Amino acid sequence: MRKAKPKKRILLPDPKYGDVLVTRFVNNLMLDGKKSIAYTIFYDAMDIVGEKMKDAEKAPLEIWKQALENITPQVEVKSRRVGGATFQVPTEVRPERKISLSMKNLVLYSRKRPGRSMAEKLSAEIMAAYNQEGAAYKRKEEMHRMAEANKAFAHFRF
Numbered sequence: 001m002r003k004a005k006p007k008k009r010i011l012l013p014d015p016k017y018g019d020v021l022v023t024r025f026v027n028n029l030m031l032d033g034k035k036s037i038a039y040t041i042f043y044d045a046m047d048i049v050g051e052k053m054k055d056a057e058k059a060p061l062e063i064w065k066q067a068l069e070n071i072t073p074q075v076e077v078k079s080r081r082v083g084g085a086t087f088q089v090p091t092e093v094r095p096e097r098k099i100s101l102s103m104k105n106l107v108l109y110s111r112k113r114p115g116r117s118m119a120e121k122l123s124a125e126i127m128a129a130y131n132q133e134g135a136a137y138k139r140k141e142e143m144h145r146m147a148e149a150n151k152a153f154a155h156f157r158f
Helices: 018-027 035-052 060-070 095-112 118-130 135-148 153-158
Strands: 075-082 085-092
Touching: 018 035, 018 060, 018 075, 035 118, 035 153, 060 095, 060 118, 075 135, 075 153, 085 135, 085 153, 095 118, 095 135, 118 135, 135 153
Parallel strands: none
Antiparallel strands: 075 085
């Protein structure tokens, strides 16, 4: 890379839980710069999770963090051209990218879910991910399967 790397922006913790990870998630959830609406959606989703999973004896934030952990991919495949042929080379995912991928998948598959409000859809996807099911979890499993299938090309890693 020719240019200098851009500085990492420091995120402020969210107002309710005081967690930087929540702010990062809300930034992924936000549309058109409407952060206050994104916070409302997230907090409403947490309330719904708290209501529906009383028997889990965990705080809604703990359930959300566990759900994120369950849908975090460890390996992914990257296309690599070697002598005219394109190979899908399995590579380990960087820690920053792991978090980013899991958050983006959770938001993406929440939006695709059928339901009334975004808070309901998000809470349903969080609970599904916590129970190791749902579309976001399936996506992670699919990524791991692809990497496993292309393990033979691991020596092309760059």
